[in-house]
């Protein structure tokens with residue numbers, strides 16, 4: 250169906266702007282006149298113009314007179330409020346666009362249907378809900394954040410063929426790699442797509458991880474590290490201040506540094522919920538949790554996760570730190586060289602990943 254193809258194009262465009270737009274949603278828009286796309290755009294990096302504005306501005310001079318007769322397709326409801334930029338619904342009205350096809354409503358409390366109301370009140374025809382599931386899935390981090398008041402949670406680990414995260418004895422203070430460099434590069438791409446990355450104390454002490462994006466180009470996520478009683482020495486990479494880092498601790502009144510922040514939380518009661526509250530307060534839309542077992546299992550047991558990405562390698566350890574125990578629907582399974590990658594989902598409402 251032609252309409253769906255145009256909304257599909259909006260979703261492709263949305264994807265291009267998604268990560269830089271955070272904590273805003275990534276939105277794609279196309280203007281279609283007589284079956285021909287005359288303009289398209291996606292959300293600019295945070296604080297910049299929204300997808301609809303970029304779409305309208307992209308129309309060539311010789312086509313501008315066609316704008317009022319064109320149909321605007323947009324993956325998320327046009328905004329109705331003054332944020333960092335003026336309301337997109339006002340611009341759509343001002344440009345005389347009569348037909349607007351919207352993928353899904355915006356869950357943000359300041360919009361939540363008001364953009365559509367405003368357009369309809371100005372006499373514009375608004376069709377709502379084209380490829381709705383796909384549009385919600387495209388902005389699943391944003392929807393999750395506003396509907397559940399917590400970040401979207403991706404669990405990730407690599408386990409040996411016999412189900413261990415790491416062997417009993419390690420020679421060096423760095424990870425024992427289970428996966429191939431190709432899988433590890435994919436992990437760096439994943440890191441670049443999320444707002445935050447979290448690991449437990451023992452992982453920091455055993456591996457001294459960088460938790461940054463090195464084998465891919467893109468944003469470094471905010472590092473979030475558990476350190477209940479201050480066991481992590483100053484010399485460790487997570488404290489090097491190269492990237493913004495939040496240390497979650499039970500110690501009180503630790504002074505923040507330029508790029509190193511301390512948040513005091515309770516560990517004994519509702520730890521994963523307490524972690525989510527801090528991430529929510531810091532406006533972090535999503536987090537990838539990369540281990541270790543205890544930390545991952547804590548989130549799994551609380552049911553606080555949205556998808557899991559599990560690599561199975563060919564190494565055999567015999568003993569060591571066991572991989573977490575998780576059950577869920579396997580949404581996808583693929584081979585990356587000799588590694589097997591399983592994607593497991595904990596939700597039904599967002600359609601395909």
Ligand SMILES: NC(=O)C1=CN([C@@H]2O[C@H](COP(=O)(O)OP(=O)(O)OC[C@H]3O[C@@H](n4cnc5c(N)ncnc54)[C@H](OP(=O)(O)O)[C@@H]3O)[C@@H](O)[C@H]2O)C=CC1
Pocket residue numbers: 405406407408413414415424425427448449450451452453455456475476477478480516517520539540541542543544545547570
């Ligand atoms: N293959 C892979 O993908 C990965 C492998 N690893 C490996 O896993 C090993 C570490 O795993 P693991 O030992 O499970 O450690 P974690 O990294 O999960 O850290 C555990 C520590 O974090 C704090 N913590 C975590 N969860 C809780 C909780 N629910 N309540 C209270 N405190 C909590 C505690 O710190 P405290 O004791 O200070 O209170 C606890 O000792 C390492 O050897 C590492 O190499 C790690 C990540 C990924």
Ligand SMILES: Nc1c(N[C@@H]2O[C@H](COP(=O)(O)O)[C@@H](O)[C@H]2O)[nH]c(=O)[nH]c1=O
Pocket residue numbers: 406407424425426427428432433436448452453456457458459460461539540560
């Ligand atoms: N061993 C293992 C992983 N280990 C994870 O990667 C972290 C190291 O991050 P960095 O220092 O930034 O490279 C480490 O602490 C642990 O969380 N990951 C994988 O994809 N495959 C693997 O085989």
Ligand SMILES: [Zn+2]
Pocket residue numbers: 299300301327328335336337338
């Ligand atoms: Zn807008």
